[in-house]
Amino acid sequence: MGSVMDWDWDSHRRMQRALQDWYGRQAQRLHGEAEAIREGALQEVFALRRQLELMELGASGEMPVSPHVANQLYEQLKTLSDRLSPSFLQDNLPLAIATRLEAWQQLHPSITIHSTLPAEWVPGPYERSYFLLTTLDDLLSLVLTESVTAIAIKLTDHTSTQGLEIDVHVTERWLEEKESALQDLGCVFQFLMSGKYDLEWDDPLYRWRGIWPTELLL
CATH class of the missing domain: 1.10.287 (Helix Hairpins)
Known part of the structure; x- marks a missing residue:
C-alpha cells in the first residue's frame, strides 16, 4: 500500500x-x-x-x-x-505548422527540416491547435541544436486519432542531456490533450510521438 x-x-x-x-x-x-x-x-x-x-x-x-x-x-x-497566433490556425493546422516550420528554417538554415503534413485536416477546438503549435515550438527549441543536421516532422490524421511525430538522428550523449525535458513535455501533452506519448530510441534515431483522440473537446 x-x-x-x-x-x-x-x-x-x-x-x-x-x-x-x-x-x-x-x-x-x-x-x-x-x-x-x-x-x-x-x-x-x-x-x-x-x-x-x-x-x-x-x-x-x-x-x-x-x-x-x-x-x-x-x-x-x-x-x-x-x-x-496564425489567422488560419483553427481551420488549417497543417498550414499553420508549415508556416511555423518556415520560420524555424530561417533561424536554422544549416539544418534540414522535412515535414509530412496531410492535405486535408479535420479541424478541432482552437485551444487544441494552439497547444499543439506551442508544443511543436517547445520540441524544436529542445531538438534543434548544433549537433543535429536534419529533423522530420509528421502530422497524422486517422479515423479516431491524430498524432504528431518528430524524428531526429542524435547521439547517446545528446539523449542523456535532453531526454528528461522531452519526457516532461510528453507528460504535459498527455495531461492537457487526454492522449498519450511515447519516446523511441533506436541508435541513432530518436522519435517523440504524441497521439490524441479526434473526439477530444477542450
Missing part, C-alpha cells in the same frame, strides 16, 4: 514540475514577444509620431511617413501576429 502511495506522489510531483516548467516557457515566450514590440514596432511608432509632430509645426514640407517605414512597421506587426 505504501509503495502505491509513493508512486502516486512521485507521479504527482513530476507532473507538477512539468506543468510549472511548461508554464514558465510560455511566460518567457510572451515576455520575449513584448520585448520585441518595445524594441521594434513601438520604436517605429515613436519615430512616426515625431515626424507627424514636426509636420504640424511646419518644420518640413516632405511626406511625413515614408512608404519604406510604413511597410517595415506593417511587416513587423504581421510577423508578430503570426507568431502569437
Whole structure:
C-alpha cells in the first residue's frame, strides 16, 4: 500500500514540475514577444509620431511617413501576429505548422527540416491547435541544436486519432542531456490533450510521438 502511495506522489510531483516548467516557457515566450514590440514596432511608432509632430509645426514640407517605414512597421506587426497566433490556425493546422516550420528554417538554415503534413485536416477546438503549435515550438527549441543536421516532422490524421511525430538522428550523449525535458513535455501533452506519448530510441534515431483522440473537446 505504501509503495502505491509513493508512486502516486512521485507521479504527482513530476507532473507538477512539468506543468510549472511548461508554464514558465510560455511566460518567457510572451515576455520575449513584448520585448520585441518595445524594441521594434513601438520604436517605429515613436519615430512616426515625431515626424507627424514636426509636420504640424511646419518644420518640413516632405511626406511625413515614408512608404519604406510604413511597410517595415506593417511587416513587423504581421510577423508578430503570426507568431502569437496564425489567422488560419483553427481551420488549417497543417498550414499553420508549415508556416511555423518556415520560420524555424530561417533561424536554422544549416539544418534540414522535412515535414509530412496531410492535405486535408479535420479541424478541432482552437485551444487544441494552439497547444499543439506551442508544443511543436517547445520540441524544436529542445531538438534543434548544433549537433543535429536534419529533423522530420509528421502530422497524422486517422479515423479516431491524430498524432504528431518528430524524428531526429542524435547521439547517446545528446539523449542523456535532453531526454528528461522531452519526457516532461510528453507528460504535459498527455495531461492537457487526454492522449498519450511515447519516446523511441533506436541508435541513432530518436522519435517523440504524441497521439490524441479526434473526439477530444477542450
